[in-house]
Amino acid sequence: MLKLKDLPDSKVLTKFAERYPQANIDGVIHFLTLLRVGSDLSDVLDNFLGQYGLLQGRWWVLILLMREQDLTSTPSSLAEKAGVSRATMTGLIDGLDKEGLVLRVTDATDRRKCHIKLTTLGQAKLDEVMPEYYRRVDRLMSILSPEEGEALTSMLIKLQNNRDIFK
Amino acid sequence: MLKLKDLPDSKVLTKFAERYPQANIDGVIHFLTLLRVGSDLSDVLDNFLGQYGLLQGRWWVLILLMREQDLTSTPSSLAEKAGVSRATMTGLIDGLDKEGLVLRVTDATDRRKCHIKLTTLGQAKLDEVMPEYYRRVDRLMSILSPEEGEALTSMLIKLQNNRDIFK
DNA sequence: GACAAATAGTTAGCCGGCTAACTATAATGT
DNA sequence: ACATTATAGTTAGCCGGCTAACTATTTGTC
Numbered sequence: 001m002l003k004l005k006d007l008p009d010s011k012v013l014t015k016f017a018e019r020y021p022q023a024n025i026d027g028v029i030h031f032l033t034l035l036r037v038g039s040d041l042s043d044v045l046d047n048f049l050g051q052y053g054l055l056q057g058r059w060w061v062l063i064l065l066m067r068e069q070d071l072t073s074t075p076s077s078l079a080e081k082a083g084v085s086r087a088t089m090t091g092l093i094d095g096l097d098k099e100g101l102v103l104r105v106t107d108a109t110d111r112r113k114c115h116i117k118l119t120t121l122g123q124a125k126l127d128e129v130m131p132e133y134y135r136r137v138d139r140l141m142s143i144l145s146p147e148e149g150e151a152l153t154s155m156l157i158k159l160q161n162n163r164d165i166f167k
Numbered sequence: 168m169l170k171l172k173d174l175p176d177s178k179v180l181t182k183f184a185e186r187y188p189q190a191n192i193d194g195v196i197h198f199l200t201l202l203r204v205g206s207d208l209s210d211v212l213d214n215f216l217g218q219y220g221l222l223q224g225r226w227w228v229l230i231l232l233m234r235e236q237d238l239t240s241t242p243s244s245l246a247e248k249a250g251v252s253r254a255t256m257t258g259l260i261d262g263l264d265k266e267g268l269v270l271r272v273t274d275a276t277d278r279r280k281c282h283i284k285l286t287t288l289g290q291a292k293l294d295e296v297m298p299e300y301y302r303r304v305d306r307l308m309s310i311l312s313p314e315e316g317e318a319l320t321s322m323l324i325k326l327q328n329n330r331d332i333f334k
Numbered sequence: 335g336a337c338a339a340a341t342a343g344t345t346a347g348c349c350g351g352c353t354a355a356c357t358a359t360a361a362t363g364t
Numbered sequence: 365a366c367a368t369t370a371t372a373g374t375t376a377g378c379c380g381g382c383t384a385a386c387t388a389t390t391t392g393t394c
Binding site: 015020047139156 | 206305307315322326330
């Protein structure tokens with residue numbers, strides 16, 4: 001992905017504007033900035049999680065399991081909620097299972113299914129990561145006022161809901 | 168990455184808030200929304216570029232080359248500007264070279280270096296993609312007023328500049 | 335002027351996504 | 365009740381990032 005500092009300057013923009021006069025320069029800058037910042041923050045998060053032997057995918061599975069009443073879910077439900085393919089989820093669960101953070105139990109009545117359960121070790125891992133995660137997110141986001149934060153999310157949701165227009 | 172609709176609801180938040188009382192819930196929601204929307208829009212862009220046989224990496228190289236006065240740059244400069252490793256840039260250039268969209272020329276005076284030049288075919292590819300790209304970005308971003316767009320980018324830049332705090 | 339250090343690019347191999355194809359099991363419809 | 369279809373999970377193999385190690389060349393220093 002592009003780097004922020006390499007967003008087009010005015011000289012370059014003029015060149016592009018001559019060749020592609022239809023361009024809405026401001027829109028492009030806002031768009032690219034969003035992609036860039038999102039990608040960079042995602043990297044920062046991965047970097048943080050990496051210190052605990054996790055990456056976003058695995059970490060998210062643990063969180064989704066902790067959200068469940070009985071700390072249990074199924075691979076396909078987890079995949080759907082985490083926004084990854086079922087194949088990817090198989091791999092994530094494999095890794096978590098091997099490290100003892102989750103447990104695989106085959107369903108008694110429907111032998112196609114299995115249940116994934118957060119182990120005490122998995123819960124302990126979350127307890128290790130989450131407080132520091134919340135602390136850092138708080139530090140990061142505190143650069144914005146509460147009103148700004150609300151406005152940011154509201155605009156992002158608008159774009160999210162509008163993204164089919166791009167297709 | 169998580170799906171927007173699976174951002175924690177209030178019941179889940181309460182559970183997490185009890186276990187991790189230090190959490191700033193609003194900040195977390197704004198943070199996760201940003202990651203989610205950025206990732207989704209990036210997917211949408213890749214999908215669009217894919218229709219032209221490009222992906223973000225390759226497409227960005229072509230644009231960076233077009234920005235240059237003589238349509239020429241070096242792999243390491245391109246890597247730096249595109250925000251990928253030099254190794255990755257080698258692969259991107261390989262692909263573009265094979266398709267005739269760029270040209271590799273070794274430097275006459277410093278035989279370590281080489282120069283990458285946008286070919287007329289490469290320029291033609293950009294001419295094919297860019298107008299439609301601009302049109303779609305315009306459609307997407309027009310959901311925000313100009314003032315909102317400015318505000319969005321300004322907040323994103325704040326976060327970007329503040330991200331070291333996460334480390 | 336020779337050797338150490340720096341620089342440019344590439345190669346090799348890892349990793350986490352993906353799709354498509356496969357196995358096993360359950361549900362459905364005639 | 366049996367064939368078809370649907371569902372759950374896994375496997376195989378691709379792809380584009382990455383880091384680390386390597387080659388070749390140039391620069392700098394004693």
